[in-house]
Amino acid sequence: MAAIGDVARLAGVSKATASRALSGGGYVADDTRRRVEAAAKEIGYIASPDAASLVTGRTKNVGVIIPFVNRWFFGEVLEGIERALLSAGYDLTLYNLSEPGPDRARVFDFFLARKRVDAVIAVGVDLDDHEVAALEKREKPLVALGGSGGADARLSVDDRAVGQLATEHLLHLGHTRIAHLAGVGAGDLPLSVQGQRRQGFLDALSTAGIPPEDRAVILEADVSLPGGYTGALQLLGHPAARPTALFAASDEMAIGAIRAAEKLGIDVPGDLSIIGVDGHEYAEMFELTTIEQYPGEQGRLAVDVVMALLLDEGAADPLPDSGAPLPTRLVVRATTSAPR
Amino acid sequence: MAAIGDVARLAGVSKATASRALSGGGYVADDTRRRVEAAAKEIGYIASPDAASLVTGRTKNVGVIIPFVNRWFFGEVLEGIERALLSAGYDLTLYNLSEPGPDRARVFDFFLARKRVDAVIAVGVDLDDHEVAALEKREKPLVALGGSGGADARLSVDDRAVGQLATEHLLHLGHTRIAHLAGVGAGDLPLSVQGQRRQGFLDALSTAGIPPEDRAVILEADVSLPGGYTGALQLLGHPAARPTALFAASDEMAIGAIRAAEKLGIDVPGDLSIIGVDGHEYAEMFELTTIEQYPGEQGRLAVDVVMALLLDEGAADPLPDSGAPLPTRLVVRATTSAPR
């Protein structure tokens, strides 16, 4: 395989000059640079990133840890990150994190501990103290998108406000018996995305002064279409206290709920209004009222922050984002209306 | 940062011995090994994969190129690959390939050209000659899952047989006016997955002796739920030649078609039978008849092949797979029945 020494020899310069001409900064005469580039092309020279990383300490590679790739939100984020990283000339190493367990620990203690990534983007993962510590030890920047736990920068939708807005939309239409299909763990992890949405739901009911005995239940279910389906069957099957409106913690759950209502012969929105969260690809087709967010854009943004952090690298962080939550938008379609 | 020299000094051995004790083979006394390991743990030594790669030429990293992450099939494959790779101690570098264009060329000519991956898994991508050549030049193994183009090993469902079986299922129920919702490009790329399914469809009709004027149309649409929805609206909206059965090239398309039928007041399966392909997570919920395949398992399998190839490495390839197509299974549910 052709090494930089070969290129240098062919171009009649030293390794140092060849290196500068091809990648490094430094002073190189235009003429020389062209000669080196021509030589490189001629022998099909390809730089070894390993050798470069070894000496510079930078790898041009960022690690992404993500709990699912097959949920719409996460898939979309991942595609956004990938595209942004690619155009910045970075590689993306994927760690598909499972629930807590030996595999998960292995990712933090073995894979991420090595110096193979310049930074880590954690999307939608709730890091525990041990995990944060493991990442802290490496001085690599850590930016988080949603989820909870310490990070150098955290981008996040205001999920509590989202939950509140969704619920207020239903209240505003005149509903009072409103159920919430929450994500699993919403009750146990108040700081998680699902926990915050649940909190927002409760906030809205409280400020609206709905007496507790009038409130419908909160049911936790898998944040997926089948999860929403079975959860909604549960919720709607009981004839006594059937809610007139349902706030689903994600659009996938909401679509499952629509399906469940159809199954049970419950008219949407006549007998049941449904609102979701996400702005899922399918939302329009199901005419679903939802609170949109923009995961692809969020991914891109996370990459921007990483790049900024990588430039500063130790300089007094001006906290490039810090503050404004990510944008969301209420989109009213045909699954919500006033109760009969 | 602690280097192996520090470990060696602390353990009172040479770098060479420390290296052997921690990773390499060679002779090391048990006692010495333990001492080195203790020293490593004590100072929190973490080996630099870059340095190791530089000298060994192996990176313990495989590249995966995949056109989507947010379609069920691909997401599932990706998760399968990731899990298998992780447990083999390998990293996964993701290249989310877009349609042909400068970005796509960049992946092949820049990213994959470098020596950062030991092997490449291409899932569902139709490689053109230039791309195959670019990968060929690096001697790294290339295993393909579906799609077309040269590769060292190719795992694939027999998509033609799948198309044929799906169509025969409908024929067997007594249908003759059968439409096919094909994936885009099915007509132009006969060797692609979608092209093969289309061929199987035609094969079945021919062998059944259905006269061409009786056959319903083939319509190409995006291989997604919205694609299936709008495609089916197209197909079913025309009252004159409405088919009594529909073979959708994927479950996502099939579910979109179900939705479209509902929209148009067409009873499924009374007025229209629908069959899909994939065994999608949602298939059961929609009671969809489908031909299942097992993408997660396929991903795992692809990794097995890669590992085998990586071991041989130049030895006379016994073509570890070569042959039997990947398993599929017809699962009959409630969206197909005899025509009225």
Added chain:
DNA sequence: CACACGAAGGGAAACGGTTCCACATTCGCT
């Protein structure tokens, strides 16, 4: 009892780049 052989470990040379430092020009400015 000599000898070969296997086990154990050390020294040093890679691997393929980048970058520090030194040196030689050329240029702009006073």
Added chain:
DNA sequence: AGCGAATGTGGAACCGTTTCCCTTCGTGTG
């Protein structure tokens, strides 16, 4: 004209491993 800065280039050290080759023992074998 003199001098410092800017520009262009080469030599050599260095990044952190692995591995080749050599030395030193101890031991089973002829």
